[in-house]
Amino acid sequence: MLKTKKRYDCAAGCPVEVTLDLIDGKWKGVIVYHLLSGTLRFNEIRRKLPSATQRMLTRQLRELEECGLVLRTVYAQVPPRVDYALTEEGRSLEEIVRAMHAWGERRLERLAQVQAAA
Amino acid sequence: MLKTKKRYDCAAGCPVEVTLDLIDGKWKGVIVYHLLSGTLRFNEIRRKLPSATQRMLTRQLRELEECGLVLRTVYAQVPPRVDYALTEEGRSLEEIVRAMHAWGERRLERLAQVQAAA
DNA sequence: ACCAGTAGTATCACAATGGATACTGTCGGA
């Protein structure tokens, strides 16, 4: 999960790696998925990913911000308020993320069937 | 890169994670991408990913095999010959991997433009 | 006799990632 990978020297398959680099890392894919439905505040995301620690979430969100996939808006309020939204580039991942979601669901179904048979 | 993750407790976004789990890890996405074009032998893959070490490749291939995405066929020959091909489930990733490839290319173009402007 | 190609494994070491826990400061509500 390098912020910007130094070298992409793997020739032909490379662009695949570029994309994976941005959305791998434990929670990033899921965060993007949730943000597809609209802007969320920090603790809203937190509630959607109960098993992620606070530290992990901020880290992943910061990385997404660095890559230009997520826009972070801080309101000068008390109590603090921070909104997270997808940038245009982030939203352009929609097709991929939705495809991964659908595929994952099918995979889970398959696994459940195998489990049931055994 | 857990072989089979124990728990998927992240509620709604979960299937996204399931999919990412299978294809993250430095080389797996790219390996699947190359295998979309057809069966490859070990050293053929190696030549396509010159910056991956031999050990890394075998590990990633083994994990893909464990997940049921890749079929590994060993021929009882000398010199040894091992073929790697996508299983049906592996091939069902085609849409996603191609989408990632296309997106990655667009991203690289964008980055190049920014670079050129600066 | 020697070398390259085949598909790996073994060992060691380091860097990156992930997670647990505790802490910040202000506000509104009970």
Added chain:
DNA sequence: TCCGACAGTATCCATTGTGATACTACTGGT
């Protein structure tokens, strides 16, 4: 007055991922 919500930081430690290097065993070619 004390507590919880807000959006984080700081610190430390364990786990994983990744990489470098060296090794196996056999064969065919020069």
